Amino acid sequence: MRALxxxxxxxxxxxxxxxxAGLLLTVADASAHWAYVTNEKDDxxxxxxxxxxxxxxxxxxxxxxxxxxxxxxxxxxFICASDSDTVQVMMVHNDSIEFELPSGEDPExxxxxxxxxxxxxxxxxxxxxxxxxxxxxxVVSQIDVGVEPEGMAVSHDGKYAIVTSETSNMAHWxxxxxxxxxxxxLVDQRPRDAEFSLDDSELWVSSEIGGTxxxxxxxxxxxxxxxxxxxxxxxxxxxxxxxxxxTSDGKTAFIALGPSNHIAAIDRSTMTVTDYILVGRxxxxxxLTPEEDKLYTTNGxxxxxxLVDVQDKKALKTIKVGRYPWGIAILPKDKIPN
Amino acid sequence: MGCLxxxxxxTYAQTPQLDVNIVYVEQKIEHPPVLSxxxxxxxxxxxxxxxxxxxxxxxxxxxxxxxxxxxxxIFEVDEPKSSRDEKIQRVLAEGSKLVVVNLPADDLLxxxxxxEAKDDLFLNAQSSDKNLRNEECQxxxxxxxxxxxxxxxxxxxxxxxxRWKQIFLIEGNGSSDSALADAMRQSIKKFNLKIVEDKRxxxxxxxxxxxxxxxxxxxxxxxxxxxxxxxxxRDFAQYIPYNTWLPRPVTGSAGLxxxxxxxxxxxxxxxxxxxxxxxxxxxxxxxxxxxxxxAIRAIGEAVTRTGAVDATTIRSYLLSDDxxxxxxKGTSLSFRSWNGQMRQPIQLVHDRAVVAxxxxxxxxxxxxxxxxxxxxxxxxxxVSFDNNNQ
Numbered sequence: 001m002r003a004l005x006x007x008x009x010x011x012x013x014x015x016x017x018x019x020x021a022g023l024l025l026t027v028a029d030a031s032a033h034w035a036y037v038t039n040e041k042d043d044x045x046x047x048x049x050x051x052x053x054x055x056x057x058x059x060x061x062x063x064x065x066x067x068x069x070x071x072x073x074x075x076x077x078f079i080c081a082s083d084s085d086t087v088q089v090m091m092v093h094n095d096s097i098e099f100e101l102p103s104g105e106d107p108e109x110x111x112x113x114x115x116x117x118x119x120x121x122x123x124x125x126x127x128x129x130x131x132x133x134x135x136x137x138x139v140v141s142q143i144d145v146g147v148e149p150e151g152m153a154v155s156h157d158g159k160y161a162i163v164t165s166e167t168s169n170m171a172h173w174x175x176x177x178x179x180x181x182x183x184x185x186l187v188d189q190r191p192r193d194a195e196f197s198l199d200d201s202e203l204w205v206s207s208e209i210g211g212t213x214x215x216x217x218x219x220x221x222x223x224x225x226x227x228x229x230x231x232x233x234x235x236x237x238x239x240x241x242x243x244x245x246x247t248s249d250g251k252t253a254f255i256a257l258g259p260s261n262h263i264a265a266i267d268r269s270t271m272t273v274t275d276y277i278l279v280g281r282x283x284x285x286x287x288l289t290p291e292e293d294k295l296y297t298t299n300g301x302x303x304x305x306x307l308v309d310v311q312d313k314k315a316l317k318t319i320k321v322g323r324y325p326w327g328i329a330i331l332p333k334d335k336i337p338n
Numbered sequence: 339m340g341c342l343x344x345x346x347x348x349t350y351a352q353t354p355q356l357d358v359n360i361v362y363v364e365q366k367i368e369h370p371p372v373l374s375x376x377x378x379x380x381x382x383x384x385x386x387x388x389x390x391x392x393x394x395x396x397x398x399x400x401x402x403x404x405x406x407x408x409x410x411x412i413f414e415v416d417e418p419k420s421s422r423d424e425k426i427q428r429v430l431a432e433g434s435k436l437v438v439v440n441l442p443a444d445d446l447l448x449x450x451x452x453x454e455a456k457d458d459l460f461l462n463a464q465s466s467d468k469n470l471r472n473e474e475c476q477x478x479x480x481x482x483x484x485x486x487x488x489x490x491x492x493x494x495x496x497x498x499x500x501r502w503k504q505i506f507l508i509e510g511n512g513s514s515d516s517a518l519a520d521a522m523r524q525s526i527k528k529f530n531l532k533i534v535e536d537k538r539x540x541x542x543x544x545x546x547x548x549x550x551x552x553x554x555x556x557x558x559x560x561x562x563x564x565x566x567x568x569x570x571x572r573d574f575a576q577y578i579p580y581n582t583w584l585p586r587p588v589t590g591s592a593g594l595x596x597x598x599x600x601x602x603x604x605x606x607x608x609x610x611x612x613x614x615x616x617x618x619x620x621x622x623x624x625x626x627x628x629x630x631x632x633a634i635r636a637i638g639e640a641v642t643r644t645g646a647v648d649a650t651t652i653r654s655y656l657l658s659d660d661x662x663x664x665x666x667k668g669t670s671l672s673f674r675s676w677n678g679q680m681r682q683p684i685q686l687v688h689d690r691a692v693v694a695x696x697x698x699x700x701x702x703x704x705x706x707x708x709x710x711x712x713x714x715x716x717x718x719x720x721v722s723f724d725n726n727n728q
Contacts, residue, residue: 127397148610209670
């Protein structure tokens with residue numbers, strides 16, 4: 001602050017009024033969504049109000065909750081309760097568990113098909129992916145995949161479901177029509193997360209131990225680019241890419257870099273890392289607000305969530321949650337129950 | 339990364355099957371009698387780790403048309419050396435082989451130096467011996483099990499961080515205990531710490547009844563910050579904690595222990611490896627199990643990335659910069675090009691939890707911090723690797 005306004009009291013005054021104006025603007029433009037954060041070691045979910053950025057409630061759920069996602073109509077929250085070997089379906093309007101889905105053993109992550117009906121679940125201990133029909137609550141299919149399936153994604157057009165297997169180092173391409181694997185792309189060590197670009201032309205896969213992000217061409221299923229990371233003063237071994245978020249304008253990608261305690265911002269037009277943003281310890285996953293102006297990160301070891309400004313690429317606030325926050329999903333304000 | 343791009347796309351079930359046969363050699367170990375009834379060594383130690391490695395490779399291999407199998411050559415304690423070596427020789431003579439070995443250093447050396455072994459690749463999963471990584475290293479021999487020096491350095495990095503500078507060293511009476519004590523002395527010197535007492539353990543002490551009488555007298559000294567005890571067979575080490583003359587932490591073979599693997603490791607996805615292992619072995623995974631698993635997985639990774647099964651290609655891939663293996667220890671594992679030692683973090687644990695992971699933060703290295711553990715390039719006396727890799 002001193003560097004910005006080194007001289008007079010007037011400039012300080014000016015600064016405060018700018019601040020006040022900014023604050024007023026923020027209030028007027030309030031984006032009070034709810035962020036649901038799973039606390040892996042507390043068997044609970046912390047709900048953060050994105051206006052006050054405080055935890056408004058904590059909900060008890062099954063054992064070791066990790067992956068979390070909302071139904072496309074925002075009425076239900078799906079929770080991978082890994083140690084309970086189930087996917088819990090929570091009603092957003094009253095926080096009650098409506099039913100549990102037969103998920104297979106040790107579900108870790110999942111992805112919901114655009115049909116809002118088929119949930120693709122990675123069963124980490126069993127080297128299978130389970131497809132569950134939410135309406136009938138039946139397992140539709142179980143697909144053999146590599147060792148320790150983890151990351152899950154479904155393309156926006158619904159054609160492909162992707163499973164990454166951490167020890168086999170592959171992204172498996174599942175045809176959602178036939179529920180069979182049609183291709184496998186080898187990537188760097190320990191692939192954790194998969195995300196399709198909005199137009200489905202690219203699949204992004206993060207490799208935690210390899211320290212890279214592979215961008216795979218959907219058409220050919222071949223890697224077209226590998227992104228490396230380098231943070232001054234931080235050992236390469238600690239830079240471990242995990243969660244990814246791509247902005248829908250196609251401009252920016254955020255990559256959570258685990259125990260380096262930073263997230264990277266990538267300019268997608270040049271495919272270069274523009275910023276490394278310091279967040280909490282061992283950052284796992286992230287979620288963008290519906291306006292995509294704010295990004296929330298879950299920091300496993302420090303037990304908190306960091307709020308990041310998407311435009312300025314700056315960390316704004318840290319919010320204490322439960323022990324080992326892992327997954328995060330954001331409920332838009334107009335869907336919040338009264 | 340170049341070859342990764344080439345080999346990165348495989349359509350499902352179209353490639354012809356590639357059979358990968360790995361030979362597993364083990365001679366059972368006769369553990370000396372120990373005082374405690376709780377000390378027990380699993381009969382299938384090593385083998386179960388290798389078996390899990392094969393399972394993991396096959397789960398991956400089914401998408402790539404690879405089928406892994408383990409050919410086991412397991413010898414009882416009383417199998418004479420001559421007949422054992424003859425049987426091994428016969429298998430090695432069949433062609434280029436990939437071999438995972440669980441033998442003591444001397445026996446291992448006599449096998450890898452055979453004429454029949456020249457075209458083979460051996461991965462040592464049992465011996466932590468110093469000479470195998472130095473003067474007596476062999477170009478066809480890599481090591482997935484850490485050296486004692488790596489364990490010693492891991493512990494002493496932690497001592498440095500804690501400022502435990504003055505050390506009371508207790509050396510056990512077995513030859514492996516002396517080897518571990520030597521490694522500890524070397525690490526203590528390397529990190530500029532000081533041994534204030536260096537004593538050999540009393541033979542024939544009945545610790546189960548007398549620990550509270552014997553140990554305080556034995557550990558009497560004016561000043562020390564910590565005790566290091568070397569007792570690889572766990573004959574007496576567990577009786578030292580809480581019985582020392584001064585109230586000081588006990589480390590080494592009891593208390594705070596540097597380990598290759600332990601059931602208490604659960605971070606970095608390790609819980610999954612533990613549970614996969616428990617499922618097939620119905621017991622916890624040991625360091626030797628882990629080293630066997632890592633050896634088989636390293637081969638699997640090399641086969642997957644190169645598409646080859648011959649020992650020469652596998653060896654050069656394993657020693658190249660391209661090779662990395664996710665080993666549930668927080669960083670990728672690779673091999674040192676100067677002596678074939680697998681780089682890996684060493685965890686410092688007690689019975690119920692991980693205390694620290696080495697390399698301890700702050701110990702820096704120009705290439706990789708993992709090389710702050712064990713024999714770095716400049717220290718290694720190994721010369722066999724120079725011609726073959728650089």
